[in-house]
Amino acid sequence: MTSTIRHITVDSADAHALATFWSRVLDLPVHEDDRPGDEEVLIEGAGLLFVTVPDAKTVKNPVHLDLQPQDRTRDAEVERLLTLGATPVGDRRGEDGTGWAVLADPEGNEFCVERSAGERTP
CATH class of the missing domain: 3.10.180.10 (2,3-Dihydroxybiphenyl 1,2-Dioxygenase, domain 1)
Structure with missing residues (x-):
């Protein structure tokens, strides 16, 4: 059996705020259970999962x-x-x-x- 990609995870300082930006970009909804302050926020239909992390971005994304x-x-x-x-x-x-x-x-x-x-x- 092979694997499948379930999510593409993006580290962020504020998962909900960043997911909201990308939700508007893609015209896809944020998961109905996700709220401001949540540490993980999913965009429905895109497989993009935003996770709040303590580390700030310091280099270009690979x-x-x-x-x-x-x-x-x-x-x-x-x-x-x-x-x-x-x-x-x-x-x-x-x-x-x-x-x-x-x-x-x-x-x-x-x-x-x-x-x-x-x-x-x-």
Whole structure:
């Protein structure tokens, strides 16, 4: 028998606050039993589990998420995420429309926003 990935766990200073940010990014709910102050908070349907830990982030994450917008362009999604509290880290978007944007969530975890499927179609 093989294993399966049950959750992708993200260490955080405030599990509920960070899960709420990502819940809004992904338009998926935080588990109905999770409340502010909980040390573990799950985003339903994404398998993302946020856990409060005492250690602050000190280095770049060795793993990050790559997002692909489903109903808007990459650039429109970047703008939406900035209004939710993301911060720009790097811009790898090319003049020809290729590339991606690097953002960070409110706790400094980096993630990328790629082109939508529609933008990839010639």
